[in-house]
Amino acid sequence: xxxxxxxxxxxxxxxxxxxxxxxxxxxxxxxxxxxxxxxxxxxxxxxxxxxxxxxxxxxxxxxxxxxxxxxxxxxxxxxxxxxxxxxxxxxxxxxxxxxxxxxxxxxxxxxxxxxxxxxxxxxxxxxxxxxxxxxxxxxxxxxxxxxxxxxxxxxxxxxxxxxxxxxxxxxxxxxxxxxxxxxxxxxxxxxxxxxxxxxxxxxxxxxxxxxxxxxxxxxxxxxxxxxxxxxxxxxxxxxxxxxxxxxxxxxxxxxxxxxxxxxxxxxxxxxxxxxxxxxx
Amino acid sequence: xxxxxxxxxxxxxxxxxxxxxxxxxxxxxxxxxxxxxxxxxxxxxxxxxxxxxxxxxxxxxxxxxxxxxxxxxxxxxxxxxxxxxxxxxxxxxxxxxxxxxxxxxxxxxxxxxxxxxxxxxxxxxxxxxxxxxxxxxxxxxxxxxxxxxxxxxxxxxxxxxxxxxxxxxxxxxxxxxxxxxxxxxxxxxxxxxxxxxxxxxxxxxxxxxxxxxxxxxxxxxxxxxxxxxxxxxxxxxxxxxxxxxxxxxxxxxxxxxxxxxxxxxxxxxxxxxxxxxxxxxxxxxxxxxxxxxxxxxxxxxxx
Numbered sequence: 023x024x025x026x027x028x029x030x031x032x033x034x035x036x037x038x039x040x041x042x043x044x045x046x047x048x049x050x051x052x053x054x055x056x057x058x059x060x061x062x063x064x065x066x067x068x069x070x071x072x073x074x075x076x077x078x079x080x081x082x083x084x085x086x087x088x089x090x091x092x093x094x095x096x097x098x099x100x101x102x103x104x105x106x107x108x109x110x111x112x113x114x115x116x117x118x119x120x121x122x123x124x125x126x127x128x129x130x131x132x133x134x135x136x137x138x139x140x141x142x143x144x145x146x147x148x149x150x151x152x153x154x155x156x157x158x159x160x161x162x163x164x165x166x167x168x169x170x171x172x173x174x175x176x177x178x179x180x181x182x183x184x185x186x187x188x189x190x191x192x193x194x195x196x197x198x199x200x201x202x203x204x205x206x207x208x209x210x211x212x213x214x215x216x217x218x219x220x221x222x223x224x225x226x227x228x229x230x231x232x233x234x235x236x237x238x239x240x241x242x243x244x245x246x247x248x249x250x251x252x253x254x255x256x257x258x259x260x261x262x263x264x265x266x267x268x269x270x271x272x273x274x275x276x277x278x279x280x281x282x283x284x285x286x287x288x289x290x291x292x293x294x295x296x297x298x299x300x301x302x
Numbered sequence: 303x304x305x306x307x308x309x310x311x312x313x314x315x316x317x318x319x320x321x322x323x324x325x326x327x328x329x330x331x332x333x334x335x336x337x338x339x340x341x342x343x344x345x346x347x348x349x350x351x352x353x354x355x356x357x358x359x360x361x362x363x364x365x366x367x368x369x370x371x372x373x374x375x376x377x378x379x380x381x382x383x384x385x386x387x388x389x390x391x392x393x394x395x396x397x398x399x400x401x402x403x404x405x406x407x408x409x410x411x412x413x414x415x416x417x418x419x420x421x422x423x424x425x426x427x428x429x430x431x432x433x434x435x436x437x438x439x440x441x442x443x444x445x446x447x448x449x450x451x452x453x454x455x456x457x458x459x460x461x462x463x464x465x466x467x468x469x470x471x472x473x474x475x476x477x478x479x480x481x482x483x484x485x486x487x488x489x490x491x492x493x494x495x496x497x498x499x500x501x502x503x504x505x506x507x508x509x510x511x512x513x514x515x516x517x518x519x520x521x522x523x524x525x526x527x528x529x530x531x532x533x534x535x536x537x538x539x540x541x542x543x544x545x546x547x548x549x550x551x552x553x554x555x556x557x558x559x560x561x562x563x564x565x566x567x568x569x570x571x572x573x574x575x576x577x578x579x580x581x582x583x584x585x586x587x588x589x590x591x592x593x594x595x596x597x598x599x600x601x602x603x604x605x
Binding site for chain 1: 353354357358359360378379380381382384386388389390391392393394395396401405406408409410411447457538556
């Protein structure tokens, strides 16, 4: 039944135009970034490698699809949550707004099955958006700019990855991005279970993300203490996959914290939805 | 088949929303094959009761048994045999009607063929326009989705709301047909007494969350005293003519060209003859039996 319900939920998601806002935004934004990089990318490469050129001779194609994709991922992962909430915030509250709980919940299916199928369909939407981003930035980037070594600047170092050592890092980075965006999806679903209008969950999720990001950005003693408890602290940790050697302990911690947030939000959503009186 | 087999048993059902007591200690039973009228004015607690029957909201206290099983413990098994319209039927507007029915068919707990879906669209008169969503169409589609999985119990919450007179008649005929030909048990909520009178065999009237009366429709509505509106050409003449007669005491209200009177059914022709013989032009004699009037009758009777 979960499989059937998830298919139905996916049908509902992909028959709404708002679902395509995220895809359209990425579909417009990434080619624009490609164009910008095509015109100005060499300046960026020169900026990153300015310290190296005095001591080393850099040869090869550094302005390549990998580097472009890395830059785009850096630029967009903080904005993708807003696209996720447009759909995830509507998953439960949208049924209340439309009055369709009355035909859905009078069927012989449990509320837990409904929440689970909605969560799974939200996860699939989130994954498909990130995969679309991967396709647009990485695949299209490789087609336009070709491949080459990836040059990554860290806090105190610059790492150059060989061509053969890059692709798996991107796979894992995009996988991690799916995990972190699933936290956003489950948070939006949680807010969605509380109200009967989709606008509220969308605004509330965005507000939480903005507040958490601001709190994470201020380097003040008191905020430093609460930072580990904010999920936004971990959502950009896909960058860990572009470190050498990999800090597995840090990656594991981030995965566990994000996974824990998903479980907490999902459990809270299920609890609230199971107890909810359907008055819409 | 045992005609007195209980399909719905409600015991001491209560629902409280913070300070509002929406349903108060409700008790009633619906037997197999009944068309059970559930009457009450707007805000009486009908929809709250129906939502509890369908587990959309949880009772504060009391028990609901359907098909001799408690709803709380056997929700899924019970709902597989229940079809319902709750208030106005709403659908996924971004999907065609047929797709809505297909989706609901898949989660109805029974095998529902595409042929069955088309048969139902035909039955409710939507076969040729299944992609539009007028209010009347939603209502018809609501009936279709309630019948998809051929349920034993059909709960219809104000199913004729928003339909034109022809549509209302069609729905009433359908209810009668489902009951008589297919032996379905139908729980029909309405605030229109005449609608219940036409189709139901048993009924309950509720007000302010509490039961007022329950019983056979024929017994409850077979009062010998009727309230009638009599339309005449000159009410001033009527007052004069009826002065000193036994009719004078039972006039309830008078306007320019009509008056309302509570009268024994058998006395109506006598009064009519008396008025005509005294030169009053009687244009119409219209029985008045609104739900409110009936309430007044039974509540004053209870006093």
